[in-house]
Each structure stands twice: as structure tokens, then as C-alpha cells.
Amino acid sequence: MSNDRSSVRLLVAGELRDTAGQLPVVNPATGAPVGDSPLAEADLVDEAVRAAHAAFRDWAALPVPARTAYLTRFAAWVRDHVDPIARTLTAEQGKPLSESIGEVKAVATAFDYYASAAPHVLGETIPTASPTLRSTVLRQPSGVVGAIATWNYPLGILAWKLAPALAAGCTVVAKPAEQTPLSTLALAEGFVAAGFPAGVVNLVAGPGATVGAALAAHPLVRHLTFTGGTGTGKTLMRVAADTLKRLTLELGGGSPLIVAADAPLERAVADGVKRAFRNSGQLCNSVQHIYVEAAVADEFTERFVTAAATMRIGRGDAAPEPDMGPMCGEAALQHVTDLVEDARAAGATVLTGGQRLTGPEYDGGWYFPPTVLTGVTDTMRISSEEVFGPVAVITVVSSVDEAIERANAGESGLVAFLYTTDLRTATLGAERLEYGTVNINNVGGGDVPFPYAGWKQSGLGVELARDGLTAFLETKHVRVELGY
Structure with a gap:
């Protein structure tokens, strides 16, 4: 991976993209510029969502071992690029370098964990009162996921969303926080290197008021997952209500x-x-x-x-x-x-x-x-x-x-x-x-092995563990009469 900040690009429909608009990033330790991130507009968000929607059927249809092999390859790529990504993270977020290194390694851990967990998500057969009636329950991926991460742990938190969504068979459009986009966009090269099919993973950057709002409102996004402030979570919930999106919200603590x-x-x-x-x-x-x-x-x-x-x-x-x-x-x-x-x-x-x-x-x-x-x-x-x-x-x-x-x-x-x-x-x-x-x-x-849930106004749904994977699956009941 190059350390040249000009190489940091968006990932849309399988292509690494530059944009005319730029989002300046500042080092909180000095106030000096770190670099510029490409800036997405609403039309590019729409393109990314439509690319994810177009890629969904083939991605969801892949056998689980074939699908999770992509996650394993991406995890290996991350482990090979820990130092440059961690240095970018410290430069834009401010945390000590050893903590940034630990966060980057946690990305690889999350992808490996969900690659191993996906084969253990099972359906079930329910006994019926008829000898010719069969009743089964399927767990199927919900569709396009919009993932919005915050700036305090931009890589670790995003991995909590992307890894289980991809393992479940969903395609994703992810947005990093505008304060810390560079380390997240550095992962774009890894998704390409791992061979993910075009449109399966998309990374777009920009302010929440434009990029985040466009994701939350898009009718083709079926599940919205967000980590951040409670007030912002409530706003996204209101926007998502118009299309009855599934929601996973990890909000304020204290x-x-x-x-x-x-x-x-x-x-x-x-x-x-x-x-x-x-x-x-x-x-x-x-x-x-x-x-x-x-x-x-x-x-x-x-x-x-x-x-x-x-x-x-x-x-x-x-x-x-x-x-x-x-x-x-x-x-x-x-x-x-x-x-x-x-x-x-x-x-x-x-x-x-x-x-x-x-x-x-x-x-x-x-x-x-x-x-x-x-x-x-x-x-x-x-x-x-x-x-x-x-x-x-x-x-x-x-x-x-x-x-x-x-x-x-x-x-x-x-x-x-x-x-x-x-x-x-x-x-x-x-x-x-x-x-x-x-x-x-x-x-x-x-x-990652342990469920993480917010009660009261600290969120909706559960991240991590097997719950974090099943959150991106829909339940389908299939009833078949064989005595026709």
C-alpha cells in the first residue's frame, strides 16, 4: 500500500475513484493538514448503492465457503499493511500508535472471526401434524447494507459492521466519519486485492448531512447500521422510517x-x-x-x-x-x-x-x-x-x-x-x-466473540458475536405440501 496520500481513493462499483471535491483532514496533535480525502456527493452515493444492489444476488448465492474466502484474503492483506494504516490512523485521529496498531489488527481479527462463524448459521425444520407437510425456516441475507462509522475507532467499528454483513451475504456501502476518512479509505486497496466482486464493497466519504443522509434515505438500502451520538442516531432512525429499514444503532454511553x-x-x-x-x-x-x-x-x-x-x-x-x-x-x-x-x-x-x-x-x-x-x-x-x-x-x-x-x-x-x-x-x-x-x-x-448491545437510549440491536451476523439475515418460513 502506498503512503502517498493522493493514492487514497473511494471504492465504487469495483473501481478506485478520485473526485473533484476534496475533504481536508487535520492532525489533532498539531492542527496541521494530514491530507485530503475524495469527497462523494449524493449522485455518487446513489451509484454505489445501485452497484451494491446489482451485485447482491450473485454474492448472496455464493456458497458460504467461497464467500468467506474473500474475507480471509482481506484479513491477510490487512495484516500485511498494519504499520502504514496505523500511522495514518494516528495522524488523523491522535491516539497513541500502539493503540492504532491494535485497532488495525482488530480489523483482521473481525474478518477472520466472521469467516469462521458464517458456516454455523443454520436454518431449521419444524415438525408438523401432517405426514406430507414440510415446514422449514431459512436465514437469508437482507440486501444492501449502509454502514456509517464514527471517528473514535473508525476502523474497528467499521469492521464490526462490514465483516458480519459480508459474511451473511449482504453487499455494503460504507461511510467513514469526516474527521477520519483516510485510514478507512486505505482499506479500499485491500478489498480490491482480495478480489471482491465489483459492487460488493463500496467506500464513500463525506459529511453526514449529505453522504450519511443519502444512505439513510436510499430506498435500495435495506439495513442501516450506525455508531455515533444518540441524537444523530435518532435522526437517522426518522429518515430510515420512510422505507422501514432494519436498524442497528450503537449510540451514546457514559x-x-x-x-x-x-x-x-x-x-x-x-x-x-x-x-x-x-x-x-x-x-x-x-x-x-x-x-x-x-x-x-x-x-x-x-x-x-x-x-x-x-x-x-x-x-x-x-x-x-x-x-x-x-x-x-x-x-x-x-x-x-x-x-x-x-x-x-x-x-x-x-x-x-x-x-x-x-x-x-x-x-x-x-x-x-x-x-x-x-x-x-x-x-x-x-x-x-x-x-x-x-x-x-x-x-x-x-x-x-x-x-x-x-x-x-x-x-x-x-x-x-x-x-x-x-x-x-x-x-x-x-x-x-x-x-x-x-x-x-x-x-x-x-x-468480536461477545455480544455488544445498547439498552435504553444507547442503541438498537446487537453487534458482535453470532448476533452481529444474524442481524443481517432475514427469516423466511417455507411450507411445502407433498400430498398433492
Whole structure:
């Protein structure tokens, strides 16, 4: 794969395309240009969707082993190009290079996983009351999939959508976020190299208001899958309603971390810092609200603040590598700044961090330090809005029951974390927390073998695991009378 940014092109109907319009991309660590992405317009989105529609019948009809062989070849290509793609990802998104390398490798893992999972999707035969009546259930691909990814994990999240959709027999038109299109478009060469038939995979780039809206509204798109903000998800849902598209939405998070009095404290602190500040807090499952039982609140807070305050911040491609890079854009940084200032003005205490980093090493970039707040009340904006930045709020509670009640009171329900050494607390807590994923004494994120679902306003449907594959299959009942 070439490192020349002019080689980054769209993929439409099996062809690598340049366009007259260009989408500038900026390095969040410096504010300097990274490159330009070709910019799709609504007519090119229509061409891509129609190409996917034309390719669907033959792709869906391929025997599963033949179809999944394409996924395996693509995974091998990705593994051969990890370094240049990861460097592009760090340049446009800001995360440390080792995290970008892990994300690129996760793309190959997802494609290999769904290549191996596809043969295990089975139909069934249902017994009937008649000796001459046969009733069978088929699982068949739903059609053209429109996939829209976000900028925090642009490659990993897109792989969660593309790999199962393709394995199921669907064709796809995918759109990366406008902040981070270059690393996604770098994959176009891989799809061509893997030999995917023309129209099976299409990659188009541009703003959500044009490209995303065109995908959501197109009548030939039968399934729309999106990861991003809850507000945008609701907008896409309204647009998709006109054609009754299937929807998979993975939306806002803002996760709670509950620390019981008997928690393994050292682990809770280390894991909490990791999940609160990884990728500059720009994760849908980032720890935002920490509820600590009073008996260990002082010790936990002191350890947590010390760990946060000593994190190293800098360019993701620096050596030695920092613990945390910049935020992805000025708007994201301003949102975090506003939420912290609102809380501070209303009486919250900032224990560390709290304002944009300045100085020669940060000039031009969008750096916000790990920030810890206490004294936050339910009336402050930070209590009800997703921060999506490196900010954690510590609240002292009288019991785990109170913590669970507070954690369940919000509108999000993606991931929750509970630290305790008591089996009863862990078991009942996991059952009572109203979240699609509950982690006990760990902060693992989304991984392909395990289902990932958003409850309440954190989404619709399930990604990953076998559920992520069956999401792209329609159910068909076939009833045959043999006694004619």
C-alpha cells in the first residue's frame, strides 16, 4: 500500500475513484493538514448503492465457503499493511500508535472471526401434524447494507459492521466519519486485492448531512447500521422510517464504575484510569461516573487522582509513546471544556486537570488533561450529558444498592463496571444493572466473540458475536405440501 496520500481513493462499483471535491483532514496533535480525502456527493452515493444492489444476488448465492474466502484474503492483506494504516490512523485521529496498531489488527481479527462463524448459521425444520407437510425456516441475507462509522475507532467499528454483513451475504456501502476518512479509505486497496466482486464493497466519504443522509434515505438500502451520538442516531432512525429499514444503532454511553467497600482497590484504580482516559476518554464505554462506597472513598480517590495526574500526554507518534494523545477535534475539546466549566461554576471541585493544555509541546493541538471532579450534583450538565472526553466524576455513596440505583437512573445503558470480591454482590449487581454489558472486576471493551448491545437510549440491536451476523439475515418460513 502506498503512503502517498493522493493514492487514497473511494471504492465504487469495483473501481478506485478520485473526485473533484476534496475533504481536508487535520492532525489533532498539531492542527496541521494530514491530507485530503475524495469527497462523494449524493449522485455518487446513489451509484454505489445501485452497484451494491446489482451485485447482491450473485454474492448472496455464493456458497458460504467461497464467500468467506474473500474475507480471509482481506484479513491477510490487512495484516500485511498494519504499520502504514496505523500511522495514518494516528495522524488523523491522535491516539497513541500502539493503540492504532491494535485497532488495525482488530480489523483482521473481525474478518477472520466472521469467516469462521458464517458456516454455523443454520436454518431449521419444524415438525408438523401432517405426514406430507414440510415446514422449514431459512436465514437469508437482507440486501444492501449502509454502514456509517464514527471517528473514535473508525476502523474497528467499521469492521464490526462490514465483516458480519459480508459474511451473511449482504453487499455494503460504507461511510467513514469526516474527521477520519483516510485510514478507512486505505482499506479500499485491500478489498480490491482480495478480489471482491465489483459492487460488493463500496467506500464513500463525506459529511453526514449529505453522504450519511443519502444512505439513510436510499430506498435500495435495506439495513442501516450506525455508531455515533444518540441524537444523530435518532435522526437517522426518522429518515430510515420512510422505507422501514432494519436498524442497528450503537449510540451514546457514559459508563458507570461502581466500587464496593470490599473491591480489589488497586485493580479498580488501575482499570478505572484506563477506561476513563484511554483514547482521551473518547469511547462509547468510557468511565464517566464513578460511585464509591464511603468506607473506601478517600483512599480510592487519592489513588485515582494520583494516577490520573501522572499520565503522560503528547503526540500519538512520539517516542517514548504517551499514555494519552489529543482529542480528535476542536469541537470535541470545547464540549468537554464547557461541561467542566459548568460543573465548576455550579460548585463542583476539580481535583486534577480541568483546562486545555498549553505550551510549546501542545501548540496547535487539541489537548485536554485527565480530569477528576467531585461534588457534582444531578442538576449539572455533566450528570446528564455524555462527556466523550477525559473526565471522570467521583461520587461517594452509602451502598452498592444506591450506586446501582443512580447508575440505572440515566438514559444510557451500554456498559457498566462493578468491582467487588463478594459473589452475591457481583451476581445480583450484574442482574440489576440496566446495561447491555456488565463487567465485574475488569474493563474489557467490545470483542468480536461477545455480544455488544445498547439498552435504553444507547442503541438498537446487537453487534458482535453470532448476533452481529444474524442481524443481517432475514427469516423466511417455507411450507411445502407433498400430498398433492
